[in-house]
Structures are given as C-alpha cells and as structure tokens.
Amino acid sequence: MTITTVIPKAKLTSCERWKLNSFDTPKTEIPADHAQSDDSARNTAAAVNTNELEIIVQTAKEDGLKKGYDEGYKNGIEEGRNKGYLEGKQQGESEVKAELSQINSVFSNLNQQIQSIEQHIAQDMLTLAISLAKKMITQALTIHPELILPVVQEAARQLSGSEHDLQIFVHPDDAEIIRRYQNEQSAQVHWKIHEDTQQERGGCRLAAGGSEIDASMGTRWHRVLAAIGQNDDWIDK
Structure with missing residues (x-):
C-alpha cells in the first residue's frame, strides 16, 4: 500500500530556483575585525618565532x-x-x-x-821558637861557658893535619877556658890562642895552613836558620 504525505500550505516555504553552481562550496565571508585579529595573531606568532629564534x-x-x-x-x-x-x-x-x-x-x-x-x-810560632832558642843558648853559655870547648874541638878536626899551626880566635873570657884545657892536654894540644873582642862568647874562628873556619855564633846561627828557611841575626839590632 502506498502512503502519500501531504504538506499543508501553511507549512510550505518559498523555494529558490536551483542553479548549477549551487554545488560549489559556499564562500564564507570573514568579518573585518576578525581578519585583523588573525593578522595580529600571525604577526604576534611571527614576532614570537623571531624572538625565540633570536x-x-x-x-x-x-x-x-x-x-x-x-x-x-x-x-x-x-x-x-x-x-x-x-x-x-x-x-x-x-x-x-x-x-x-x-x-x-x-x-x-x-x-x-x-x-x-x-x-x-x-x-x-817559629819566630817565637827561634827567639826562645837564642835565649836558651845564651843562657846555657853563661851558665856553662865550657861549651866553647866542643865548638873548638869540632872546628879543629875539620882542619886536621894542621894542629901544630892551629890558631884560635875567641872571646877573652873563652880564651881562659881554652888555655886551661890546653894545659891539661899539653902533650897533645899545641894551639895558639888569640883573644878577639869581636867574637861572641861561645864562638870562635880557626885558621891553619891557609885554611880558615868561621865558627862564630852569628855564622853558626845563620846556618841553622837557613836549614829551616829562616833568617835572623844572632845579635838583636
């Protein structure tokens, strides 16, 4: 069975004529203020992007x-x-x-x-020792003047063979000591003793047969000091 629907006239509306372009998508018009808002948003977004990029x-x-x-x-x-x-x-x-x-x-x-x-x-120290030695020798000759005898005997041995012609030059005080010794040894000693005030006590000079030995205190003293590389006068100046 066919059912037909009838629309009352009062409910009918005016109709428009159909056109071919009615199938196109209708364009929506954007209000001006809305468009400006979009531009501002885009500008803001662009500014934000630029700021973020910076x-x-x-x-x-x-x-x-x-x-x-x-x-x-x-x-x-x-x-x-x-x-x-x-x-x-x-x-x-x-x-x-x-x-x-x-x-x-x-x-x-x-x-x-x-x-x-x-x-x-x-x-x-060496100078002091030399000075002490000199004083000790001088003191020894004063205490024991007979020490002149070994000096004369040693010098006489160096002039051996000329004892009968031996001449001895000594200090006057030492001459007495040598004469006493000669008298004691009269059979063996024949010396000619000469007193010489230039000689120091303890020293002498001997001459025989053209030879001479200087055994004075000054000469003997210089020889001793020369052996140790020193030089000093027997008589202090």
Missing part, C-alpha cells in the same frame, strides 16, 4: 662563546702552567747554580784565609 641564536652564541672561553681558559691554564713550570725550573736551576757558585767562592776564600792564618800562626 633567543636560540643568542643562547647558542653564548654557549659557543662560553664553551670556547672555557676550552681556551683550560688550554691557557695548562699552557701557562707548563710554561710557568719550565720558566720556574730554569730560574730555580739558575739560582741554585748562582748559590753554589757563591758558596764555593766563600769556601775557597775561607780555605785561603785558613791557610793564611795557619801560615801566620806557624810563622809566629
């Missing part, structure tokens, strides 16, 4: 600079440390060498001064 670029730049600075700082510190260590080492070695040279110089000068002091002390 921030990103600036951040990257700062990060790069910081990284480069840190790397350069680290390398600079390492290089500076190595350079400073090398320079410090060289300077330290130079200072040590200078100190050692100065110390060696001080020790060398000290050694020279010690040697000089030792030489002065040794010389002073």
